[in-house]
Amino acid sequence: MYEREREDLVRKLESNGITDKAVLKALSEVERHLFVPEIMISHAYKDVALPIGYGQTISQPYTVAFMTQALRLKTGSKVLEIGTGSGYQAAILHRMGMRVYTIERNAEISLRTQKLFDKLGVRAVCRIGDGTIGWSEFAPYDGIIVTAGSPVVPLNLKKQLEVGGRLVIPVGDKKSQTLKIITKTGEESFETEEVPKFAFVPLIGREGWNEK
Secondary structure: OOHHHHHHHHHHHHHOOOOOHHHHHHHHHOOHHHHOOHHHHHHOOOOOOEEEEOOEEEOOHHHHHHHHHHHOOOOOOEEEEEOOOOOHHHHHHHHOOOEEEEEEOOHHHHHHHHHHHHHHOOOEEEEEOOHHHOOHHHOOEEEEEEOOEEOOOOHHHHHOEEEEEEEEEEEEOOOOEEEEEEEEEEOOEEEEEEEEEEOOOEOEOOOOEOOO
């Protein structure tokens, strides 16, 4: 179902500069319509973010593809996702053969998504909690992907990267962010690339935005 729509979406992403074949293959195989509310299914394969409830969204497919490509992962890489949300990003990483760990602060969303993972056979280790402090138990990670906008780069996430690993995180105010692609080059050294003009829901937590 919706195979043609997925193919059309992948072609569009390719024309917009997504070149990683593993990312494109995963996007062509993971059924995005299963991760959106039923009322939104007709929009599932449009290249737009969609609401999933509780003030959260499922990210725009281009954003998912761009951030995943920026991680430069290899099959079997260990990845920490901050902001499980709908589960779509984690499903893409799982389909690419990654070992996925994912944190969601909203218990209702997390439990709903875990049920979906069980139904679809998506193997991801899930946790309910503050993603801004990371998940030290399973660190270090080859990649960390943050799917919400933060006012700063949380120090704990940088510490939990493997040397050579990458952290991809949107940083800015609550309206727009710059995507920072941070590579850990040594125990205390990092290199940062920046890509402007992204927009995410706020990252809530100790090292993110305080919840009011």
